[in-house]
Amino acid sequence: MAFRELNSKMVEATVAPGQRLFSQRGAMLAYQGEVTFTPNVAGGQGGVMSMIGRRAAGEDTPLMTVEGSGTVLFGHGGHHVHVIHLTGDTLYVEADRLLAFEGTLEQRTVFLGAQGGVMGMVRGQVSGQGLFTTSLTGHGAVAVMAHGGVFEVPITPQRPVHVDPQAYVAHHGDVRNKLSTALGWRDMVGRGSGEAFQLELSGSGSVYVQASEEKL
Numbered sequence: 001m002a003f004r005e006l007n008s009k010m011v012e013a014t015v016a017p018g019q020r021l022f023s024q025r026g027a028m029l030a031y032q033g034e035v036t037f038t039p040n041v042a043g044g045q046g047g048v049m050s051m052i053g054r055r056a057a058g059e060d061t062p063l064m065t066v067e068g069s070g071t072v073l074f075g076h077g078g079h080h081v082h083v084i085h086l087t088g089d090t091l092y093v094e095a096d097r098l099l100a101f102e103g104t105l106e107q108r109t110v111f112l113g114a115q116g117g118v119m120g121m122v123r124g125q126v127s128g129q130g131l132f133t134t135s136l137t138g139h140g141a142v143a144v145m146a147h148g149g150v151f152e153v154p155i156t157p158q159r160p161v162h163v164d165p166q167a168y169v170a171h172h173g174d175v176r177n178k179l180s181t182a183l184g185w186r187d188m189v190g191r192g193s194g195e196a197f198q199l200e201l202s203g204s205g206s207v208y209v210q211a212s213e214e215k216l
Contacts, residue, residue: 002014002085002102002141003074003083003100003102003141003143004083005081005082005083006073008080008081008149009075009078009079009080009081010029010073010074010075010081011073011074011075011081011083011099011100011143012071012072012073012074013066013071013072013074013100013143014070014071015033015035015066015067015068015069015070015071015072016069017068017069019067019102019103019104020065020066020067020103021065021066021100021101021102021103022040022063022064022065022066022100022101022103022107023037023063023064023066023072023074023099023100024063024064024076024098024099024100025039025063025064026076027064027074027075027076027099027100028064028066028072028073028074029073029074029075030072030073031070031071031072031073032070032071033068033069033070033071034068034069034070035066035067035068035069035070035071035072036066036067036068037064037065037066038064038065038067039063039064039065040063040064040065065103066100074099074100074143075099076099076145077145079145079146079147080145080146080147080148080149080150080210081099081143081144081145081146082143082144082145082146082149082150082169082208083141083142083143083144084141084142084143084144084170084172084208085140085141085142086105086136086137086138086139086140086141086142086172087139088138088139089137089172089173090135090136090137090172091135091136091137091142091170091171091172092110092133092134092135092170092171092172093133093134093135093136093142093144093169093170094133094134094168094169094170095109095133095134097144097145097146097169097170098134098142098144098145099143099144099145100142100143101136101140101141101142101143102140102141102142103140104138104139104140105136105137105138105139105140105142106136106137106138107134107135107136108134108135108137109133109134109135110133110134110135144169144170144208146169146208146210146211146212147210147211147212148210148211148212149210149211150169150208150209150210150211151208151209151211152206152207152208152209153206153207153208153209154205154206155171155173155175155201155202155203155204155205155206155207156204157202157203157204160200160201160202160203161200161201161202161207162198162199162200162201163198163199163201163207163209164198164199165179165198165199167209167210167211167212168199168207168208168209168210169207169208169209169210170207170208171201171205171206171207171208172205172206173203173204173205173206174203174204174205175201175202175203175204175205175207176201176202176203177199177200177201178199178200178202179198179199179200
């Protein structure tokens with residue numbers, strides 16, 4: 001089971017018996033075959049804590065479990081869709097940018113402050129992004145959403161990458177994240193974009209950046 005990009009805003013997923021995938025509610029555009037869509041009250045594969053994280057992040061709807069035999073077209077709000085293939089590593093995705101993923105992946109909810117400390121919390125409060133992100137680990141495909149398309153930027157030990165927090169979509173690899181500000185606290189009031197904040201990603205891996213700072 002894998003995702004196939006039909007165009008920049010739609011993906012097709014093949015569902016087979018004994019397999020399943022998870023999607024954001026409202027992401028199904030059309031389907032063929034005997035396919036069922038069930039609200040996942042346990043919050044995907046992350047269990048109760050995953051659901052608590054999604055609630056705290058402002059997501060008032062659970063994931064949908066997709067099972068059966070057939071094909072499904074996914075998209076949401078006319079946003080650009082990008083497919084990322086994992087081969088045993090971990091991908092960190094902003095929870096509101098996660099469109100769908102294969103059930104072979106293990107899902108967790110991660111508090112951004114775990115790596116960013118207090119500044120990770122500041123990011124959620126001031127920049128308007130959620131305090132929680134989703135980690136997906138294993139072998140499988142993930143479909144993420146973004147405004148204006150997605151570009152993958154490599155991260156190397158010699159060249160860390162600085163990203164506007166609102167342009168951040170996802171990252172993977174052995175990467176540390178740190179949120180910093182180029183302005184004083186008085187200057188930050190009322191500002192939530194890159195003029196005030198920079199998300200520094202260092203280590204080895206890559207970060208996916210969207211072409212617009214607009215929130216989903």
